[in-house]
Amino acid sequence: MRHLLLDEMWPPAAARILRDEQGLSASHVFEEGLGATEDAVIAAHVRTHGWCLVTENVADFAHEPDVVLVFVRKRDLPAGRAQATALARLLTNWAARHTDPYLGAHWPS
Numbered sequence: 001m002r003h004l005l006l007d008e009m010w011p012p013a014a015a016r017i018l019r020d021e022q023g024l025s026a027s028h029v030f031e032e033g034l035g036a037t038e039d040a041v042i043a044a045h046v047r048t049h050g051w052c053l054v055t056e057n058v059a060d061f062a063h064e065p066d067v068v069l070v071f072v073r074k075r076d077l078p079a080g081r082a083q084a085t086a087l088a089r090l091l092t093n094w095a096a097r098h099t100d101p102y103l104g105a106h107w108p109s
Contacts (some may be wrong), residue, residue: 001025001095002068005046006087007055008035009074013084014091022092043067052101054091062105070094070106 004026006015018026029035034042039060046053052068055061061069070091077086094108 001099002101003027003049003051004070004091004095005029005032005042005051005053007042007053007057009056010054010072010087011084014087017084017088018091022088024092024095026091052106054087058105066103068101068103068106070101070108072108 001024004015004018004024006012006026006028008029010028012028012030015026015028015031018024029037029042032045034045039057042053043061043064046067052070053061054070054072056072056074058071061067072087072090074083077083077090090108094106098106
């Protein structure tokens with residue numbers, strides 16, 4: 001499974017849960033020094049490293065066909081502290097089914 005980079009709308013705790021509890025390779029844009037960074041720079045970083053970007057910003061990244069994009073809508077997850085756990089669970093299940101994900105958009109459910 002490729003490394004998962006969580007965009008800034010997601011809680012950094014979700015990346016820690018993915019690493020520490022689920023054993024997945026994951027980080028948050030803040031951990032990579034990419035907080036408040038332009039979307040094109042984040043896409044280039046993900047592309048260069050061969051990572052997957054987990055984001056809600058469909059309009060900002062949909063034009064990036066050579067990147068693995070994992071789109072998750074916040075409205076589909078609980079609010080508050082439960083969001084990090086729910087996102088980590090969703091991504092863990094998605095990663096188990098997509099050990100070698102194709103380039104382009106993915107919509108885990």
